[in-house]
Amino acid sequence: MPRTALIVIDMLNTYAHEDAEALVPSVREALPGIARLLRRARADDSPVLHVNDNFGEWRSHHGEILEAALDGRHRDLVEPVAPDENSLFVVKARHSIFFETPLAYLLDRLGSDRLVLCGQVTEQCVLYSALDAHIRHFDVVVAVDAVAHIDADLAGAALRMMRTNMSATISRSDEVAFDG
Numbered sequence: 001m002p003r004t005a006l007i008v009i010d011m012l013n014t015y016a017h018e019d020a021e022a023l024v025p026s027v028r029e030a031l032p033g034i035a036r037l038l039r040r041a042r043a044d045d046s047p048v049l050h051v052n053d054n055f056g057e058w059r060s061h062h063g064e065i066l067e068a069a070l071d072g073r074h075r076d077l078v079e080p081v082a083p084d085e086n087s088l089f090v091v092k093a094r095h096s097i098f099f100e101t102p103l104a105y106l107l108d109r110l111g112s113d114r115l116v117l118c119g120q121v122t123e124q125c126v127l128y129s130a131l132d133a134h135i136r137h138f139d140v141v142v143a144v145d146a147v148a149h150i151d152a153d154l155a156g157a158a159l160r161m162m163r164t165n166m167s168a169t170i171s172r173s174d175e176v177a178f179d180g
Contacts, residue, residue, distance in 0.1 A: 004114040007129070009120060009129060011078065012068075014069055026149050029148070037116060037143055040178055041178050047112060048087045049103070050088070052090075053093070062089035115140055116176055120148040130166050140162065141169045141170075142171075143171065145172050145173050
């Protein structure tokens with residue numbers, strides 16, 4: 001039986017970067033969908049993995065990344081989606097959640113072959129992660145109301161590319177089924 005994993009991408013963010021002002025309104029819109037996915041995945045005992053940029057802090061670990069995000073300018077965007085005690089955490093340094101991370105190995109150990117992607121940024125990290133998941137033969141679902149963008153036009157194009165070129169399922173967060 002397939003096992004679905006929820007992947008929350010780059011939501012532990014200090015919003016202290018040049019694209020933050022363009023990104024924040026979209027994150028506010030995506031936040032309810034991400035929180036909905038988290039509640040449903042946890043209720044169904046599906047694996048929840050936060051995969052987050054380390055922002056160039058090579059000595060950081062997940063607790064420090066979370067603490068920095070909570071101390072950042074938009075704590076209200078971090079608290080509702082913060083990892084709980086059962087969440088798994090993978091630190092990444094580039095756009096794709098798979099690039100030089102142990103994620104593929106971890107998903108194999110969990111028996112996951114279907115990934116629900118949410119988080120930020122649709123036209124960057126979500127897109128590249130969906131491509132890398134596709135070439136690794138994962139079924140990919142992107143919750144359209146649970147991803148945030150910097151550029152709405154590019155995000156729309158990225159979602160079309162994921163659906164057309166990567167056979168991703170693009171749906172609303174309330175339509176995503178987990179295993180429970």
